[in-house]
Structure formats: C-alpha cells, structure tokens
Amino acid sequence: MSQQLISHSADLQRLVSEGYAVSIVDGHLLVEEIPYLDRQGTVRRGAFGCALDATPERTIAPRDHVMSFSGGEPHDRHGNPLRALGRTSSRCSSVGSHRFQHGFSNKLRHANGNHRGYADFYEKVRTYEDIILGEVHALDPTVTARVGAIELTTSDDDPFVFPDSASARAGTTHLAGVFKREVIAHIGLGGTGGYILDHATKTPVLRNHLIDGDRQYPHNAYRSPGAPSLLEMQPPPFKVDYHAARYGQMKRNIVPHPTKLTPANFEHLDGVTFAFMAIDACPEKSDIVLELERRRLPFVDVGMGLHLSSKGIGGTLRAILSTEDNRDLVRPHIPLDPGGRENIYENNIQISDLNSLNADMAVQLWKGFRGFYADFAEPIWHYQIETRQMIRSAA
Numbered sequence: 001m002s003q004q005l006i007s008h009s010a011d012l013q014r015l016v017s018e019g020y021a022v023s024i025v026d027g028h029l030l031v032e033e034i035p036y037l038d039r040q041g042t043v044r045r046g047a048f049g050c051a052l053d054a055t056p057e058r059t060i061a062p063r064d065h066v067m068s069f070s071g072g073e074p075h076d077r078h079g080n081p082l083r084a085l086g087r088t089s090s091r092c093s094s095v096g097s098h099r100f101q102h103g104f105s106n107k108l109r110h111a112n113g114n115h116r117g118y119a120d121f122y123e124k125v126r127t128y129e130d131i132i133l134g135e136v137h138a139l140d141p142t143v144t145a146r147v148g149a150i151e152l153t154t155s156d157d158d159p160f161v162f163p164d165s166a167s168a169r170a171g172t173t174h175l176a177g178v179f180k181r182e183v184i185a186h187i188g189l190g191g192t193g194g195y196i197l198d199h200a201t202k203t204p205v206l207r208n209h210l211i212d213g214d215r216q217y218p219h220n221a222y223r224s225p226g227a228p229s230l231l232e233m234q235p236p237p238f239k240v241d242y243h244a245a246r247y248g249q250m251k252r253n254i255v256p257h258p259t260k261l262t263p264a265n266f267e268h269l270d271g272v273t274f275a276f277m278a279i280d281a282c283p284e285k286s287d288i289v290l291e292l293e294r295r296r297l298p299f300v301d302v303g304m305g306l307h308l309s310s311k312g313i314g315g316t317l318r319a320i321l322s323t324e325d326n327r328d329l330v331r332p333h334i335p336l337d338p339g340g341r342e343n344i345y346e347n348n349i350q351i352s353d354l355n356s357l358n359a360d361m362a363v364q365l366w367k368g369f370r371g372f373y374a375d376f377a378e379p380i381w382h383y384q385i386e387t388r389q390m391i392r393s394a395a
Contacts, residue, residue, distance in 0.1 A: 009059040011120035019146030020125070025096040028052055031125050033147045036074035036082075036132045043136060043143055046071020048125060049095050062118045065107050067128045068092050068100035077138040084131050104128060159204040161250050176204055178370045183207045185268070185275040187261050187288065189239040190214075191223035191352060192302050193278030195359030197243055198225040200276070200366075207253040210240035211268055213260035223352045263287050274370075275299035276362055286336045289322075298323045298369060300362045301334045304354060306385075314386045317354060319361035321369060321379040329395055330379055357383065 005024060006012045012029070015022045021032040031048040038044050047070040053060050068090040074082045086105035093100060106127060107115045118124040129145055136143050159180070182205040186197050189212040201208060215236040221228050226246060237245075240256035248254050257268050262284050269275070275297055279285060292299050299322050306315035322330050361381050368375025378394040 005054060005058065008057055009054070009121075011059055011122035014122045015125060019144075019148055021145075021147050024052060028092060028095045029121055029125075030095060030098065031129075031145075034069075034071075034129060034132065034145050035136050035143045036071065037077065037135055037139065038072050039075050039079050041075075041077070041079060041139055043140060044072055046074075047098050048128060049092055049098060049100050050121075050124070051091065052121070059121055061120060062124050064091075065105060065118060065124075066091050067104045067106070067124065069102040069104060070098040070100045071102075073102060074132050074135070076135045082132065082135060085128065106131065159206060159252055161248075161252060175372050178372055179203045179205045181206055181273070182370070183209070183271050183273045185209045185211060185272040186278070187211050187275060188278035189243055190220070190278060191355035192304075192358045192362070193276065194224040194239075194243065195356045196276050196278060196302070196362055197247065199359060199363045201247045201251040201254070203367075207255060207271075208247075208251070209255045209257060209268060209272060210243055211257045211259065211261045212239045213258060214239050216242040223355050225356075260284065261288055263291070266291050269295060269297070272297060274366060276366070277301045278303075278359075278362075281335045281337055289331070289334060289336070292322070293327055296324055300365050302358050302362045303335065304358055306351075306354075313351070316385065317358045317361065317383040319358065319365055319381045321365040321381075323369065323379070326379050326394075333380055333395070354385075 006016060006022065012022060015031065023030045023032070028049050029052040032045075034046050034048055035043050036046055049068040049070060050062070050066065053063050066088055074085065076082050084106070086107075088103040088105040090100040090103035108118060108127070110116050118127070133143070133145065182203075184200055184205055184207070186193055186200070186208060189197065189210055193212070197208065197210070216224075216228075216233065216239045217236045218230075218233045220239070221233070228242070232242065238256070238258035240258050244254045244256040257265075259265060259268075261268060269291065272295075275292055277285075277288065277292075277299055279288075280303065289301075301320045301322065302318060304315060304317045306313055308314075318333075318335075320330050320333055322334070361383065364373060365379070365381065367373045368377070378392045380393045380395065382391040382393075383389070384391065
C-alpha cells in the first residue's frame with residue numbers, strides 16, 4: 001500500500017524521481033539523508049518526518065506546516081542555531097527506528113503577507129530542505145539530500161523493476177548486455193540454488209524459471225540468502241513461490257514452477273538458454289542431464305560432498321560447466337548415483353557460507369562462458385575445504 005500511495009501521488013513520486021530517500025512508515029512521511037551543520041560546522045545527516053495526509057488513493061495538501069526532525073540541532077554557517085526554521089514541539093516522538101528530537105515551524109506567506117498552507121508534500125519537504133541546505137552549501141556546495149533517484153521502470157522490456165544505476169556508474173553496461181537475451185532455468189532452489197538465484201537476478205537476464213517441488217521450511221532459512229519473517233514461513237510456501245515473491249520486488253519475469261523436473265514436464269525448459277543444476281544425485285538427474293544435452297543447452301552442475309571428522313567438517317565443493325564443446329570430457333565428473341559415501345549435507349547441516357561459495361563458483365563459470373569475465377580457465381572447478389584450495393581442471 002505504501003508503494004502504491006507513492007506511485008499514485010504526484011508530489012511523492014516527484015520526491016522519489018528527484019532522488020530523495022522517501023518512505024512511508026505508520027502513516028508518516030519520512031525523508032532520510034537530510035544534510036545539516038552541527039555547531040562545529042561538520043555536515044551531519046538527519047531525517048524529516050511528518051504525518052501524511054492522504055486518502056486511500058493519494059496524498060492531499062498537508063493540514064499543518066510543522067516538520068519534525070530526527071538528528072542533532074541544525075546550525076548556520078557561523079555555528080548558531082538555525083533560527084529560520086522556526087521552533088515548536090515535535091509532532092511525532094518516534095516513527096519506526098527514528099526518534100524525533102526537534103520540531104520546525106515555518107509558515108509560507110502569500111504576496112500580500114497572509115499565511116498560506118503548503119500546496120503539497122513536495123513543497124513542504126523542499127522548503128525545509130532549502131533552509132537547511134543553504135547553510136550547508138555555504139561551506140560545502142557538493143553536499144546533497146538526493147542520494148539516488150530510483151524511478152520505477154514502466155517498460156516490460158526492462159528486466160528490472162527499477163534501473164540498474166550501479167552498472168551505469170561503473171561503465172559496465174555494455175558487458176551486462178551479454179545477458180539480455182538469456183533465459184535461465186534454476187533447477188533446484190535449496191541453499192546453493194538460492195544463492196545462485198540471488199546473483200542471477202541482479203543481472204539483466206530476460207527471464208528466470210524457478211523449478212523445485214519442495215517447500216521452504218524454517219530450517220531452510222539458515223542456508224538460504226536473506227532473512228524471512230516467521231509469518232512468511234507459516235504455512236511453508238513452495239520454495240519457488242517464496243523466492244519469486246522476494247526477488248520479484250526488483251526483477252521482472254521470474255516464473256515459478258512448483259514441481260520437481262522430470263521427463264513428464266521437460267516443457268519447462270522450452271525457451272531456456274542456460275541452466276543451473278543445484279540438485280543432489282537422484283534417479284531423475286541422469287534424465288535431466290541427457291535432456292539438457294539433447295537441447296544443446298550449456299549448464300553448470302553444482303554440489304558438495306561433506307563429511308564430519310574429529311577435526312571438523314571437511315569435503316569438496318564442485319562446479320562443472322558443460323557445453324557442446326566439452327560434453328564427453330565433463331560428463332563423468334557429474335555425479336548421478338545417489339549412493340556412495342555418507343554426505344552430512346543431506347541432513348540439512350547449516351553451512352550457508354559454503355552454499356554461497358558454491359554458488360559463486362557456478363555464477364563465475366556462467367559469466368565467464370558468456371564473456372562478462374575474461375575466462376581462460378578449465379570447466380571443472382573444485383574447492384577443498386581442509387586446504388582452502390581452489391582447483392581448476394579439464395578432467
């Protein structure tokens with residue numbers, strides 16, 4: 001509802017589009033990262049807060065002129081309290097994590113000298129900001145409250161809900177472009193698969209298909225990215241629905257398939273251009289590998305074999321890139337048989353750092369294959385826990 005109110009209110013949308021750190025908490029408008037001067041002339045940061053007058057659909061004109069402030073007392077360039085703000089009691093003592101120590105009282109006037117109200121919340125925020133920022137700019141004209149414009153994108157062609165400004169600032173937009181036609185199948189959304197998804201959704205791939213028939217139980221949260229609320233786990237959702245809802249807040253075209261991938265539903269791979277396989281060895285895995293090869297799809301297989309000894313947990317992490325050029329070479333290294341040495345990972349041991357590292361290995365193989373990273377290494381990658389060694393090989 002808060003995001004809807006912002007998007008439907010021209011004054012709030014204008015603040016957001018100009019880069020102000022705007023949020024709505026408990027019926028109040030908060031604008032954070034407001035710079036001000038302390039008594040010594042040091043630039044500090046505080047937050048504006050005021051009751052948000054609104055209908056269920058959009059804001060209306062503010063009913064009063066008071067603005068509360070969370071932070072120290074703003075001063076002028078000479079070290080004196082900034083009188084132009086006016087002083088009154090704060091209308092809100094605390095909102096969310098903010099405690100408001102100050103109240104400002106600045107009344108606008110018509111040309112004839114009579115008082116008038118603020119036309120909207122944009123005018124109210126800008127008026128108070130201009131008073132404070134004028135003194136800040138006298139000492140440092142580069143300081144700004146506009147910490148980053150985050151406009152919602154409206155084109156369905158844009159893979160992100162809001163623009164990837166980091167790539168633009170870093171000058172890597174042309175490199176990120178190698179992913180724009182990529183359609184990824186995420187086969188398995190457990191610990192490692194979740195971290196792979198976390199990384200992949202921060203690239204401009206066209207679509208992410210999530211394929212997993214398991215549910216996200218509370219114990220799964222301890223080896224998956226992020227920190228869910230208890231409410232999100234009751235009742236336990238399908239992993240694909242849980243992750244689609246979470247990452248859908250910033251990434252478009254995340255398609256959940258709450259089912260195990262089997263020959264009966266291989267149509268979920270239609271249109272896919274790359275696959276991550278993060279599932280344990282099982283009877284279906286051989287069929288999946290054969291189908292990926294039949295479709296001529298490049299894929300990365302990941303996994304870990306762990307054991308417990310008197311010295312602690314040991315074992316190996318694995319990431320293998322399979323392409324049309326190396327099928328025969330790497331196929332023997334992809335485990336398909338669920339038998340063999342006991343693997344304590346299957347008992348839900350909580351080692352999120354290893355899950356994350358295994359995912360990093362997989363994603364770097366993918367990005368190197370697509371040309372985002374310079375890549376002259378071999379397709380088979382192991383990490384030995386006991387020795388902390390990375391081992392790349394062709395066989």
